Amino acid sequence: MQTPKLLSHLLCLLIVILFSQQTKAQTEKKHDIVLKNDGEEMKGDVTAISDSTITFNYAGEKLVYIIKKADLSKITFASGRVQTFNKPAAIVENRAPVAQPETASNKEDRRNKVAILPFSFVKDGQPAAQEVSEEIQSECYAMLNKHAGVYEIVSPRAINVKLSKAGISRVNILNYSMSELCETLGVEYILDGMVTQNRTTQTSYGNSTYTNKENENDKSGKKKGSGTSSTYATNLQNYQTVMDMKIYNDKSEVIYNQNRKAFWNTEDAYKNTMEYLIKRSPIYNK
Secondary structure (H helix, E strand, O other): OOHHHHHHHHHHHHHHHHHHHHHHHHHOOOOEEEEEOOOOEEEEEEEEEOOOEEEEEEOOOOOEEEEEHHHEEEEEOOOOOEEEOOOOOOOOOOOOOOOOOOOHHHHHHOOOEEEEOOOEEEEOOEEOOHHHHHHHHHHHHHHHHOOOOOOEEOOHHHHHHHHHHOOOOOOOHHHOOHHHHHHHHOOOEEEEEEEEEEEEEEEEEEEEEEEEEEEEEOOOOOEEEEEEEEEEEEEEEEEEEEEEEEEEEOOOOEEEEEEEEOOOOOOOOHHHHHHHHHHOOOOOOO
């Protein structure tokens, strides 16, 4: 019978096929795969790794490449081990901290407390220096603190420190509601003011003096006279000053809103105007 012989030949053929496939698998060399940050994939052999670079050969090539680690995302080695480089930083959203619900005790601590913000001061269309704004803030505090009654006027120093720590300035203060500012400053009321001042006319003042001096008699017997005169002139700059004053509560409601033009035309006329407005505010006590 030919069947056993045929089976023997088939078995030998199968062994040869399996052996050749195994030999082929063993001869096929696995390579390292380098993935760069821009998505490029490089297949070859990593032959060396230093502190800042790797040495690499493409599969089938002898040319050596030096690649910076900063340009790499990861290396998958032929052994299966994976080495990662330059992990992407976690994305941090640029958003304001979520405000925590205010407790009853916090609201009670703010009760009847008043904050005076640094005054805006615009002179001839240009914002004045921060020192000027804080000077008027301190003058307002001095006037109001003497007649606060049941209210507690927080010192300008304490207010400005809290504003600075919170990153709030005249540049970005409009990004905050008065309710948010009240919570940040720990007060129930906020006084906000603005002074606008523009140059107008100039007033000139003059003064003349004459000094007479008598000399000896002339030939006709009459006294001869002479003298000196002097003239002084002074120019005084006049200003038009307008002050706006508002008081808000911790619900962002306006409880006082007044605007007044200064009666005097001097540079410091805002002081009398500020006193006039403060005396008519609801937080002033005689």
